[in-house]
Amino acid sequence: MSRASEQSRLWAPQHWPMWSGLGLFWLCARFLTWSERRRLARGIAWIIFHVVRLRRRVVLVNLRLCFPEKSEEQIRALAFAHYEALAYGLFETTAGWWEPVDQLPAHRVVGVEHLQRALAAGKGVVLLTAHFTTLEICGVYLTARIPVGCLYREPNNPIVAVPMRRHRERVASIAVHFDDLKGLIRALRSGHAIWYAPDQGKRTPGSEILHFFGVPAITNTATAKIAKMTGAAVVPYFARREPDGSYTLVIHPALENFPTDDLSADAVRINRLIEDNIRLAPEQYFWVHKRFKARGEGYPEVY
Template sequence: MARASEQPLWFPQHWPSWIGLALFWVATRLPWGVQRALGRALGTAVYYLLPIRRHVVHVNLRLCFPEKTERERRTLARAHYHSLALGLFETCNAWWTDAVALPRHRLIGREHLERAIALGHGVIVLTSHVTTLEICGRIMTENFKFGCLYRDPNNPVVAAAMRRQRERRMTIAVHFDDLKGLIRALRAGHAIWYAPDQGKRTKQTEILPFFGVPAITNTATSKLAEMTGAPVVPYFGRREPDGAYTLTILPPLESFPSADPAADAVRINQLIEQQIRLAPEQYLWVHKRFKARGPGYPEVY
């Protein structure tokens, strides 16, 4: 018998997912202030009633913010769940809302990406995994011709909806495991959203500090830049307390790549850390950033 993920999406076992998407579509018709309130309520409920990966979040915060008190970290964890839940509403707005109805935002440093794109060598748009990924990505596509790396969610209905939106709004979508496809896209001149902050063991990883804690770290950014000639332009988006969004594009990394891919990766980690500290609740702390580090490293989860 075919697995659920291989069966047609109109089969009954997928109906709950379709209903869930429909409810979120309806929610995007509500005023933005109401959606923010619903997101906060949903985040609180999940944190206390359905503690999905709550232990992972607390471990990550303890490792990355040892200077904070336990009470401060628990407050930050709750704020993270609010941010996660609001990210669901933001994702649906990113998929289904007209450009004129997108939330208030400001774009800083547009000229850095425009100049990099004009060079014609492609652009590695360096960023990180945050809860505002989808809404800020949609805002970017309204301002630039933009491609991305992607990974399908486990839910096939959500994966299909996400792919549809990628194909509609992005210049190209490359699977995160398709290194050759990524190189072709950059050489063809695409600006590609690229987040190297989630590590898994490959030939292009090393154990390097992230917030001072050893973590599997992607060192492939240097190789990509060297092989394609693409400049590396950092970009970060965050949600402001008043509900607006700030998207900041920084100048291309200077003297990059160097002769030391590990040093380059540490430099990127430090840049990401700086941005996380501006809005720490918005980073994706549910990810097991310090897992599977190998012999000599304790299992922290």
């Protein structure tokens, strides 16, 4: 199919509702203050949580498994806060697409010297992180400070894919498809820093069942393999929205004594690191993902 034909298909009637939705978010980015967007996000979250109930069971199951010390009332409050973070994340994402960085809320980047030092070694950097609702807007902040590439996965909806692709091509130093291992290796060996989040469970030949928040989960062990193959430094990076509406991006020193000869121990170390940073802002993690699915024989189906 020609590019012109593909573009014309995007304007087919079945896509008009999505185009209208994007138009509404563009208007919000153009005319609403951030406090107004926050209030609107809370209303959207209330509808999705109480009426639509989109993936509500998944979120509640994840939170009960990961925070067994919390009461049911606390779990439900945290779940609603997560839906508020998801809804607000839509405004953050579209603002990152369409608004200049100097018009976005205040932010601070802590530890950028750790990334600069690792890049100076010339062997590439695995910028180790996880999936949080703030990942798009904080990606804008980070790439405005220092060149960073990313792994990407096309959204299922082709209408959303259009502005997202344009945005990532604009801000990222290089974009590598998440299934393109050879492309990732080439990018690291060329000296790029690559945003890399191994926290979502996917059954692969190299995955293992390891603990995440003390619960067995399919765990990606590829981080250590990639670091060993390329010599790239593994630099942890985490970002969060603060209660005052500003953002804090923290880049940690490169992991020492990593990788080791024990892939499982390396993966558990990464899980612990991710857990520690989730606890700083638990409502902002992607709890809608079925983190404990398809674990295999001997493990209960929790969803």
